[in-house]
Ligand SMILES: Nc1ncnc2c1ncn2[C@@H]1O[C@H](COP(=O)(O)OP(=O)(O)OP(=O)(O)O)[C@@H](O)[C@H]1O
């Protein structure tokens with residue numbers, strides 16, 4: 489085997505980059521949260537970003553969709569230079585990037601159906617009830633929760649909320665998915681089901697995904713490639729087995745060796 | 746709070762207000778959601794307004810009656826009441842009730858949406874949460890307050906009539922004839938414009954407090970609290986300012 493090949497990405501034939509982040513910096517006041525974070529994401533790939541609580545994982549993906557403003561470096565998502573976008577361009581980009589929130593962020597004054605219809609009506613301006621119905625049911629079927637369509641978010645368990653949150657972003661058929669701690673706070677069985685769902689989303693919709701987590705079993709199950717976020721810097725890119733084989737001091741808590 | 750922080754705060758509020766006008770005046774307009782909000786806001790405050798303005802009418806009449814009677818001027822009671830209610834009592838009661846009821850509602854609702862990242866979720870799906878959540882609430886408060894004031898005026902005058910009737914059997918028609926005689930167009934329009942400003946202030950202050958609430962559960966409580974307190978103060982300030990302006994025209 490060619491030992492210049494760093495990981496699976498080269499073996500898969502030259503895939504296109506969909507995200508390129510170079511030397512991203514983010515501060516809150518004097519506190520430096522992200523300091524020179526660089527990472528790439530390729531088509532149809534699941535990239536896991538591993539990091540401890542408070543290491544700035546959520547901040548990283550919020551910068552990618554313009555929810556937070558970066559203080560330095562460049563973020564290129566699907567060819568858009570995120571920090572420089574106009575409101576209109578940002579909107580165009582956001583249609584193509586799905587964001588699953590750490591706390592699901594379902595709209596609690598609306599039913600599940602209204603939650604899913606909301607982006608369709610307000611962003612794509614679809615008002616035909618038949619089309620809406622069809623799309624809603626398809627998205628719910630993708631996450632295996634068709635029977636919750638007329639429930640309220642507060643009637644659902646944490647795992648179900650996570651799935652609905654994912655369905656609400658899938659309904660816009662994004663090219664890139666960003667998952668913020670998809671398995672946090674879930675029991676191992678439910679967590680494993682969510683991981684299955686993430687893989688299934690990649691395979692059916694051919695999305696590229698960034699999965700943020702500190703859950704090592706999630707990382708093992710879903711990752712094609714991983715990058716560790718340590719003290720505000722991105723370190724150690726590679727596959728799961730490569731990272732485990734490094735015996736790195738900073739990663740040992742995650743891998744338990 | 747330090748001076749730079751205060752300045753940043755003022756700049757933030759200014760940006761918020763500019764953003765409101767910009768989003769409110771540019772299509773697409775949010776008619777349907779404005780309608781929903783109008784209904785919800787009316788619904789939330791109607792009972793309290795009915796209760797308090799009726800009692801205010803009763804109490805004001807009962808308190809004024811003896812002093813007027815001591816001048817032998819009891820027959821002036823309806824005109825005194827009508828001036829007091831339309832110019833001052835009705836708008837003030839409605840303004841304060843709405844500051845409390847609508848203010849806390851908007852502050853807490855938007856605050857908890859902010860804290861649970863629902864507003865961020867709307868933002869990243871490109872659904873313009875500012876227009877949907879903020880603009881609709883401010884516009885409907887501005888529309889609803891004058892309507893609620895007219896209603897409060899009527900209820901307060903009704904309360905007053907009940908009291909007048911208890912002193913001496915006067916007829917309903919006679920009472921309202923005297924009331925209507927003393928009220929000028931300036932009184933009515935002045936009070937309506939004043940209350941529209943109440944609504945604008947309550948809506949802007951409360952949605953700002955909620956939309957910019959701190960993260961964490963304490964943030965929601967703080968947002969609701971700020972919304973109510975500042976809204977109430979602003980009602981009094983606007984009341985004072987409009988009085989000054991209206992006195993030019995009298
Ligand atoms: N809006 C903000 N204002 C100020 N500080 C913030 C803000 N958002 C995040 N931070 C700070 O940035 C740091 C990283 O936060 P972040 O939410 O990205 O952590 P995380 O890696 O996602 O952790 P967790 O696993 O607990 O979600 C934290 O110390 C937090 O206090």
Ligand SMILES: [Mg+2]
Nearest residue numbers: 545546590668
């Ligand atoms: Mg996080």
